[in-house]
Amino acid sequence: MKKTLKYILGLAALVFVAYNSVYFKKLDAVRASAHKQFDASAYARKYYDTRLKPALKNAVEINQLLALARVDKEAAFNRHSHALGIGNIRYFLVQGTGEITGINENDVAVISKNDSTQSALKIATEFVFGNAIRDASGLINLNEFSSTADFNNVSAEVNKIVRNEVLPAFKSTAKKGDRVHFVGAIELNRQHLKLDDLEIIPVALNLIKDK
Amino acid sequence: MKQFFFRAPSFLLLLMLTAAFGFGCKSKRSDGPKKMAVIVSTLNNPWFVFLAENAAAKAKELGYEAKIFDSQNNTALETDHFENALASGYSAVLFNPTDADGSVVNVLKAKEAGVPVFCMDREVNSDAATSQILSDSYSGCVAMGKYFVQQLNKKGNYVELLGLVGDNNTWQRSKGFHSLVDYYPELKMVAQQSADFDRNKGMEVLESILQAHPNIDAVFCGNDAMAMGAYQALVSAGKPNVKVFGFDGAEDAITGIGEGKIAATAMQFPKVMAETAAVYADEYLKGKREFPKKMPVAVELVTKENIKDYIAYGKKD
Numbered sequence: 001m002k003k004t005l006k007y008i009l010g011l012a013a014l015v016f017v018a019y020n021s022v023y024f025k026k027l028d029a030v031r032a033s034a035h036k037q038f039d040a041s042a043y044a045r046k047y048y049d050t051r052l053k054p055a056l057k058n059a060v061e062i063n064q065l066l067a068l069a070r071v072d073k074e075a076a077f078n079r080h081s082h083a084l085g086i087g088n089i090r091y092f093l094v095q096g097t098g099e100i101t102g103i104n105e106n107d108v109a110v111i112s113k114n115d116s117t118q119s120a121l122k123i124a125t126e127f128v129f130g131n132a133i134r135d136a137s138g139l140i141n142l143n144e145f146s147s148t149a150d151f152n153n154v155s156a157e158v159n160k161i162v163r164n165e166v167l168p169a170f171k172s173t174a175k176k177g178d179r180v181h182f183v184g185a186i187e188l189n190r191q192h193l194k195l196d197d198l199e200i201i202p203v204a205l206n207l208i209k210d211k
Numbered sequence: 212m213k214q215f216f217f218r219a220p221s222f223l224l225l226l227m228l229t230a231a232f233g234f235g236c237k238s239k240r241s242d243g244p245k246k247m248a249v250i251v252s253t254l255n256n257p258w259f260v261f262l263a264e265n266a267a268a269k270a271k272e273l274g275y276e277a278k279i280f281d282s283q284n285n286t287a288l289e290t291d292h293f294e295n296a297l298a299s300g301y302s303a304v305l306f307n308p309t310d311a312d313g314s315v316v317n318v319l320k321a322k323e324a325g326v327p328v329f330c331m332d333r334e335v336n337s338d339a340a341t342s343q344i345l346s347d348s349y350s351g352c353v354a355m356g357k358y359f360v361q362q363l364n365k366k367g368n369y370v371e372l373l374g375l376v377g378d379n380n381t382w383q384r385s386k387g388f389h390s391l392v393d394y395y396p397e398l399k400m401v402a403q404q405s406a407d408f409d410r411n412k413g414m415e416v417l418e419s420i421l422q423a424h425p426n427i428d429a430v431f432c433g434n435d436a437m438a439m440g441a442y443q444a445l446v447s448a449g450k451p452n453v454k455v456f457g458f459d460g461a462e463d464a465i466t467g468i469g470e471g472k473i474a475a476t477a478m479q480f481p482k483v484m485a486e487t488a489a490v491y492a493d494e495y496l497k498g499k500r501e502f503p504k505k506m507p508v509a510v511e512l513v514t515k516e517n518i519k520d521y522i523a524y525g526k527k528d
Contacts, residue, residue, distance in 0.1 A: 084507050148505065149386070152390075189511070
């Protein structure tokens with residue numbers, strides 16, 4: 001009788017341990033919870049509103065940057081560019097004011113002047129993609145993210161904000177001869193620097209009413 | 212007591228063997244110059260040969276012995292290489308993984324043994340690696356996607372050839388490309404299939420796709436080897452004017468852009484990645500412990516408009 005009780009207790013303990021050792025979950029639920037870990041859209045919205053927008057006032061004036069790059073490339077890159085890793089591609093957060101000289105399929109042509117120089121630029125209105133806006137401010141660190149895919153999704157979401165909230169109003173009202181204040185990102189190659197045909201990926205665009 | 216006497220010699224023998232094995236391992240590690248293992252996913256692709264040789268050359272330049280191990284795109288063989296490298300007293304591993312998930316176990320094994328691992332070009336889905344030096348494939352393919360859309364005037368049928376499905380680069384490239392191209396509804400992807408980053412498979416897979424979809428305007432490939440295979444398939448099918456887009460900056464593709472066979476590639480910098488990994492490993496072995504978990508290396512779009520600035524695997528000085 002004592003032996004039987006021992007066996008029953010032993011079996012019950014075994015069943016208890018076995019039951020608590022194995023868990024079953026639906027694969028869909030596991031996948032869904034993995035995806036829930038990072039909300040790129042919410043991160044991008046917070047980044048755009050609370051970090052990028054306040055940083056726009058620090059953007060370098062485009063003509064000033066280009067003048068410096070022509071005489072001292074290294075100084076221009078060292079003072080004003082950002083990039084997340086190694087390589088020749090670096091991003092600059094720039095601003096300026098210019099007159100619209102053409103409305104094209106993929107961009108708006110602008111002549112921007114300051115006291116000493118003027119530049120012919122293009123403001124992208126079609127291809128607002130890639131990491132230029134995310135990286136030009138130098139405010140986000142890749143190593144804060146556990147996954148490279150999450151990090152890249154932040155770019156896609158920030159670009160979406162610009163495409164949905166900045167471009168429609170500008171494209172519907174901008175016309176040749178208007179003046180525009182722009183803030184945006186440009187990409188330059190440190191080794192093979194080309195300063196003509198520059199394209200600005202916009203972050204903020206404001207038409208200036210009184211000429 | 213009887214039992215003790217019976218077991219004591221066995222115990223002593225075991226103790227002696229353990230001690231001998233332990234000292235043996237120690238002597239392997241302390242004798243001669245330190246060694247770095249270069250474990251590479253495959254040497255069946257010239258791009259990875261270039262990566263591995265540059266890693267080994269930089270390690271030697273820094274005063275280490277270096278040996279290249281070819282995993283032949285096989286995680287089991289890669290595991291054998293790690294076991295051999297750890298047992299043979301290598302101090303660091305410069306690693307080009309075969310599979311983002313499947314290779315994690317090898318990195319963990321090295322970490323447990325106190326051997327740092329520095330990933331080159333390909334990522335493992337774990338923070339066990341001391342540092343991962345990776346091409347910014349996503350950004351490279353966003354630039355590629357923009358050029359693709361411009362070249363096709365925003366409409367047409369195209370095929371995508373993916374690389375190894377277990378490699379993160381495959382998906383980073385595909386996602387970067389689609390993050391832009393998918394905004395154009397008149398660009399229709401008629402087929403998407405893996406060709407394992409392999410030239411012959413690239414040719415075979417596209418030949419098969421062309422049977423079902425003969426009217427295509429472009430092929431986007433996750434690397435240059437597949438792009439060259441795809442071009443061969445298109446020439447055989449009498450369609451040499453279909454635009455082919457690759458990724459890597461390999462010698463064939465750079466020549467192909469010059470000859471008008473390939474529309475564009477994205478230049479990676481394997482020498483930069485290999486040398487950075489070797490330098491990081493050297494710094495680690497000299498006592499440094501703070502490294503970026505991930506270090507992206509910029510990728511540059513190469514087209515007929517800027518081909519004069521580039522040579523295979525890099526830039527002209």
